[in-house]
Amino acid sequence: MTPGSNLPLTAARVAVDVTAPVRLDVSGLLLAADGKVRSDADFVFYNQPAGPGVTHSAAPAGGDTITVDTAAVPDGIEKIVVTASLDAAGATFAGTEPTATVRNADDGSALASFTPPRLGSETALVVVEIYRRAGAWKVRAVGQGYANGLAGIATDFGVTVDEPAAPSAATPQAPPAPPAPPAPAAPPAPADHWAPPAAAPPAPPVTPAAAAPGTGTGTGKVNLDKGRVSLQKNQTVSLVKGGRPLLGSVRMGLGWEPAFRGKNIDLDASVIAYGPDRKKIDNCFFGKLMILGGAVQHSGDNLTGEGAGDDEAITVHLGGLPPEVTGLVFVVNSFSGQKFSDVAKAYCRLVDDRTGEELVRFDLTHAEPRTGVMMAKLIRQFSGEWEMTAMGEFVDARTVRGMVKPGGQAL
Template identity: 60%
Template sequence: MSVALTPGGNTGLAATRITVEVAAPARLDVSALLLDATGKVRSDADFVFYNAPSSGGVTYRPASGSDADSVTVDTTAVPQAIERIVVTASVEGGTFAGIEPTAVARDAGSGTVLATFTPPGLGPETALIVVELYRRGGDWKIRAVGQGYSNGLAGIATDFGVSVAEDEPSPHASAPSISGPPTAPAKINLDKGKVSLTKGSSVSLVKGGAPLLSLVRMGLGWDAAVSRGRRIDLDASCIAYDAQRKEVGTVYFGKLTAFNGSIQHAGDNLTGKGDGDDESIAVHLGSLPPHVMGLVFVVNSYSGQKFTEVRNAYCRLLDGSSGQELVRFDLTYAEPRTGVMLCKLVRQYTGEWEMTALGEFADAKSAKGMVKPAAALL
């Protein structure tokens, strides 16, 4: 029975050989990347496309007549080290605006349709992670992704560890050559120790070349202040979102855990009194459900005073096991409003999590009022 997938949705694959066709009312270049446990290719040989059409049980077939570009995966021939196979598409000489590509996964033997997926809401993207096939408990499943890139197939390839040289000729304008050094700037990660962020800057939570998929803790703090004779009561919260920026869970002083303890609030501090973090929220990144794609950490003035009456607000990410500080963001200015979105953690489709400093303010005295403005920042 065929399943129509929505972004983030998945289904099991009954066949051992699966063909994924990607079609659109425009010329597409389809490719596949074979990823290991680090979420990266092992070498450039794990990038399957028109100029390297076969590797590790994965075969690319170009469009011909009424047949669309496709990738066929023989799951029995995929090396054990490979955990995911990402199927991508790029538009030749344009963007996905006004184009709705559709992926159809079939049993390669019988032609039976197993799943379909049409990514919604595309615009300026020039390349797209369409679907991924992945191992789960000895079986294979398919997940709808629909993640867009504005820098073409080269951007996707570089993110997954392929060396890309864009100055070599290619029969398809949107596809990269695969030799020479990477042209994209390296992401900031944790290899060199603690990272201090400024507003809008990001750090990939990767250390030693592998995702940091362990326990982390977000500490949030501020200096106690008095306004019209009252202590300012600030509350820290964590709002979780899916791939469509829909809120799927919120942890705050009135609900201290979510996702079976994967996110846990340490409790409310009514005054901001004392040294160190005033409130903290622990996150088991590796235990979060796969549909959780983003976390936004917010602080609100429940008592209604403005953040211009608060000093030295900050957030910092710590290794939850050792207590070592990994990333810090100090809020250096304030606005006369009652809510601030300090930072976000976003799950990348490489398996990494990325932390970005926000420092954006909103008029809300509780986490509930922050759901919409925080979603707009993902």
């Protein structure tokens, strides 16, 4: 989604996951027709996790989730706004892009995704809103920023914020809360009941890998903390390093050699971008070297496979991918019709484009006499991070066009 766009909700219960590379405090405010909360009960956050038809919880893969049961929202409520503020004192959203993923709360399927663009001095955001229109429920991407933190949002929507010296609630009927930490010197510094306590819990850690460090030989997923990961077919690595999602530019290098001397092999590497419905959004190949506003770029065609290093490479700026792109499938085809049984040492590898560090490698050790292979896929998680899975699935297709359907089925 883009700022101001809206979509009809196709589920009665929706969950809004808000995630970022840094710790966020996420809340939901139930607003009446006048754009204000009716009372403190309409403010839902980690210290008051349930309101009428709205609940707060930790997201499955990090971050926070606001769940809205539209059938249980009171008739007098016209809108639920989902907000995010930065946990660290003095921090701004400059260089930090939170992502809201709206999904069906019952089956987990993704309905929409939104990343507010061009953030700077903001310390809090209205990210999205769930609202009624003509008896139906819709979601709107907002991305409105505030420079005075969650207190600025709360004040706008009718929550009374006490001065820093106030030890308890932000509204007259608020329940008692733990003492807030000492207020910073610069106003506004809310010591309200939703400010995190001094001993606020850290962000959920990345799930430890079930495999040996730095390998892909276990049954669980690994991350990038221990250095390069070598994957085998159907194994997955989470593109997380130091507890933070990798959102910079990565290069997928694909290489091969002829199985027999004196025989050139002309293979073509491509990538297909898919949306949450597994439908193709676009594809990048030797005939279309740039897609998605430059977020995906192809190095150009190699006609022989000769030479050291990658034969063809595709660079992906993960943080620049449009939110509607939820999956990428990297494929190789033999346009001339030669079979992969004539190919030796086919591989794909993921490289940090900034440092040149090889992050993940998959060597295709078994080939079939077919003309296409799906080498790897990248899938965006609800948390905003990406996961790479080694595929090595062969199909009969000489061009990227023939890979679109099997690629979508493989996501």
